[in-house]
Amino acid sequence: MTLLRPFVEEDNSDLLEIERSCPQGNEKIAEAMDKSPNAVARYDMYDNWKVFVAVEDNQTAGWVGWTLKEDPAGKKYGYLTEVIVHPRFQRHGIATELVKKVESDLRENGASYVYCYIFEENTASNAVFSEAGYQKMGITQLQASSVYKKADIAPEFQVRTAEKSEIPQIVELINSYNKDRAHFVPFTLESFMYHLEKIPDYDQDNLWVALSDGKIVACTGLWDLSVIAKVYYAREPASMRILGSVMNFIDHFTRMPKIPAENELFEIYYLTDYAFTPNEDEAMLNLLKRLNNFVLEENRYYLTSLITPDDPLVPVFKKCKPLVENWNIYAKSLDDGTVDLEPLYLDIRDFVM
Numbered sequence: 001m002t003l004l005r006p007f008v009e010e011d012n013s014d015l016l017e018i019e020r021s022c023p024q025g026n027e028k029i030a031e032a033m034d035k036s037p038n039a040v041a042r043y044d045m046y047d048n049w050k051v052f053v054a055v056e057d058n059q060t061a062g063w064v065g066w067t068l069k070e071d072p073a074g075k076k077y078g079y080l081t082e083v084i085v086h087p088r089f090q091r092h093g094i095a096t097e098l099v100k101k102v103e104s105d106l107r108e109n110g111a112s113y114v115y116c117y118i119f120e121e122n123t124a125s126n127a128v129f130s131e132a133g134y135q136k137m138g139i140t141q142l143q144a145s146s147v148y149k150k151a152d153i154a155p156e157f158q159v160r161t162a163e164k165s166e167i168p169q170i171v172e173l174i175n176s177y178n179k180d181r182a183h184f185v186p187f188t189l190e191s192f193m194y195h196l197e198k199i200p201d202y203d204q205d206n207l208w209v210a211l212s213d214g215k216i217v218a219c220t221g222l223w224d225l226s227v228i229a230k231v232y233y234a235r236e237p238a239s240m241r242i243l244g245s246v247m248n249f250i251d252h253f254t255r256m257p258k259i260p261a262e263n264e265l266f267e268i269y270y271l272t273d274y275a276f277t278p279n280e281d282e283a284m285l286n287l288l289k290r291l292n293n294f295v296l297e298e299n300r301y302y303l304t305s306l307i308t309p310d311d312p313l314v315p316v317f318k319k320c321k322p323l324v325e326n327w328n329i330y331a332k333s334l335d336d337g338t339v340d341l342e343p344l345y346l347d348i349r350d351f352v353m
């Protein structure tokens, strides 16, 4: 008999341990995040969130987390952040029960649908959500540009961190870039400052701009995800392991991209709050090059963006030769209505997988 109950602080060590034994993927490739010391730190970024723990035979068997959001028209919807079940208790229907708990709670709180992101290679989780009646709505891509050598910035662009007085222009640019995207709530100056404050270690000093003829034409934030979670490959395909050792060897002679070894924790920066004026691709590219140099100075391996394939950033980021991994977007209506998530705005807080 499985008991579902709200998370309490004393569950933290069990959650961290379960997560360690539950990488997301398949027998060839699986990824994981180390969220120690606080398994639920990510939730403080949201205003409304819940975590429920499943207990079976007096042991913590798994958990699920979710958050309630609202779009600009006042329509409520939910994001299912994660569902994890200890290997010892898998295939007992616990994830399915936890997912149902999320759906009933969201329904009671007026949400009309729920969505989530699942790594394309995550066989078990893709199966759970398909079985539970979720529809695949498209994909989002995690694109990681390997940072290993300095890039030259074109002299026609002024690229630097933003000044406080420039924040209103940045907000305007972000609002116009995302205006027709589902889930995007246009920022006011106040709500943008609140957004910066809610994301740990992310503030106006992490905002960068590119100016052309003295005008801001591109902007982005750079958020250090490692303050909440460090990433690692729990299983790597043989081809990746071999390539990694070859590159490490050549790196003794000339700088080469790094491929982290299996179980090696690495720290990544996410691009967030990026936007650029139409036809200012070159300005955005030069901004990315400047960030490449910053990330290089910080000794990190990757500059990472989360983008949907229709995003104007895709052709620009492609010039940084990223490694691309697909995440499926799933959604389920909770009121028999239709769910339309295209084009979709990606909320960076959702990507602490």
Ligand SMILES: CC(C)(COP(=O)(O)OP(=O)(O)OC[C@H]1O[C@@H](n2cnc3c(N)ncnc32)[C@H](O)[C@@H]1OP(=O)(O)O)[C@@H](O)C(=O)NCCC(=O)NCCS
Pocket: 022, 023, 024, 025, 081, 082, 083, 084, 085, 086, 089, 090, 091, 092, 093, 094, 095, 096, 097, 122, 123, 124, 125, 127, 128, 129, 131
């Ligand atoms: C994904 C996960 C949560 C599933 O938990 P679970 O409690 O074993 O899932 P359920 O028992 O509710 O499975 C429901 C159905 O999904 C399908 N399914 C579940 N695991 C599967 C697997 N490994 N392969 C194929 N189908 C699977 C089956 O149809 C299953 O029904 P069945 O057992 O009657 O055949 C668990 O495997 C896990 O924690 N994985 C690692 C962490 C992760 O990837 N979490 C999701 C990311 S948010």
